[in-house]
Amino acid sequence: MAYKNGFFQLLHKPDGTYIKAYPAMQGGYPLTMEMLLIYLDAKKINCDVSSVNHALVGMKTPTEIKLNDTEQLPEDEYLSIKISSDSMLATGIFFPPSNKGKLMTREEILSDLAVAGIKHGIQERMIDAYLAGRQFCVKIPLAKGTKVKEGKSAVITYNFNTDLNSKPKVNEDGSVDFHHLDMISHINKGDDLATLTPADFGQDGVDVRGIVVHPKKVVQKKLRHGKHIHLSEDGTIMYSDVNGHVSLANDQVFVSDTYEVPADVSTASGDIEYDGNVEVKGNVVTGFSVKAKGDIVVNGVVEAANLEADGQIILKRGMQGMGKGTLRAGGSIVSRFLESCDVVAGGDVTADAIMHSKVVAKGDVVATGKKGMIAGGEIHTRKNISAKMLGSTMGTITVLESGIGDEVMSEYRSIEKELEGLREETEKCLQQLTVFKKKMQQKAGMSAEAMQKLMATKNKYEALSKEVDQKEARSAELKEEIENYQGGRIKFSSTAFPGVKVNIANVLYIVKDELARGQFVREKGDIKVASL
DSSP states (O other): OOOOSOEEEEEEETTEEEEEEEOOOTTOOOOOHHHHHHHHHHHTOOOOHHHHHHHHTTOOSOEEEEEESSOOOOOOOEEEEEEOTTSSEEEEEEEOOOTTOOOOOHHHHHHHHHHTTOOSOBOHHHHHHHHHSOOOSOEEEEEEOBOOBOOBOOEEEESSOOOOOOOOEEOTTSOEEOSOOOOOEEEOTTOEEEEEEOOBOOBOEEOTTSOEEOOOOOOOOOOOBOSSEEEOTTSOEEEESSSEEEEEETTEEEEEOOEEESSOBSTTTOOEEESSOEEESSOBOTTOEEEESSOEEESSEEOSOEEEESSOEEESSEEEEEEEEEEEESSOEEEEEEEEEEEEESSOEEEEEEEEEEEEESSOEEEOSSSOEEEEEEEEESSOEEEEEESOTTOOOEEEEEOOOHHHHHHHHHHHHHHHHHHHHHHHHHHHHHHHHHHHHTTOOOOHHHHHHHHHHHHHHHHHHHHHHHHHHHHHHHHHHHHHOOOOOEEEEEEEOTTEEEEETTEEEEOOSOEEEEEEEEETTEEEEEOO
16 A cells, blocks of 8 residues: 555554554645554554654654554454534544554445444545555544525615704804804605615524534515615615705604794693604794604704704704703704703704703813803713803803713623523533433433433534524623713813812812813813813
């Protein structure tokens, strides 16, 4: 037999059991003690491992090495089979027969694969090639699984500006230009608003054991929309039916030619609720409400009223809430002034003056313009707060907070609680699988019903493990965000008065003496006043 890689053969002699070890030829792989031990362990042959290993190291010519004094029975050619951890590859190592043993036939090789549970992807060409020129003590791929083709989640491409958090222009004299905000995406009838690339679900794979392996789940989406919109026949393109403007709220597209209230929102109009944008030419008087899926624009004054918009809220004159008025916006809020009102914004809040109000914003809170003041009330944001003046000469209590936000902490606590329950369920499944494994090792017969329970438990364990991994990853992200959050900056370009309380990432600073032009920043667990 012509050979290239090192191998060995078991020899039977009257005084004991030997191996004849052959060195590698022409750059082949040398025979290793690890390879020899695979065979000896399988055949339960004892030897002095240290002395055998010493004889193998540096071997240049075929060498006989005595293993023990026991006369071993003849051994036929032996096939050692190993299946990869993902069950997508089965490799085999063929060991030669002893000097009194027989070679394996093709049928015997296929029988060994079947006993090992290999049912799919058998590499018959590799087996034939091996039988045509046997090479011992070398790993040979005997079966390959069919790989899973992973799919792709659906993708929606919006063909308009979905980020309408535009900030108003500040003029050279310090006034704010509320006339050219450019916060609306204008469209024409027939415009292509969005396109959908459908999900690709991928293709199943099959491992060498014949078990179907499913691709990872993908996200399937569809184009969602309100009135004045239609889809192509295949549902992949979205078109506008009217001239107007378009907005995106909660993954749903709305087209509107805008509902206009020609005068005040009052007893004459009643409350307003609309699936698009709303523009009020007059005022919104006390006790009334305006709700819009898009933006709200009010040209007059808003009194103790309630405004809710999935998009932006723009108040060209301002709001005097009298302690009862509320503003809720999914995007930014722009107003000339905000006084005695409750404000929540998913974006920035910008006004010339913010007085005695509670403001909660995910973006920046900015008091800009001629007055540029924040006095009284509470301001809460995850980002920055800036104004000309903070507080007032009267020592008005003004709370300014830049913190991580309750929604982040709530999500973190919720995930940690869910993980506790998921881990308990996973552990129970693992215990059940261990019991099944012991029964199989004991070669106890399993009924069809028991096998069905085993597969159901296995599938449940895999699904739970995947969910635990995903939630642990999200928990780690949130924990890192919470631990590393340093807070934003609170800036004042003119004066910060006594009575101002600054809280940045849970570190409190109280202004006791009047400060001129600067910014509050958090450094190493303390709040310092730095220059702008």
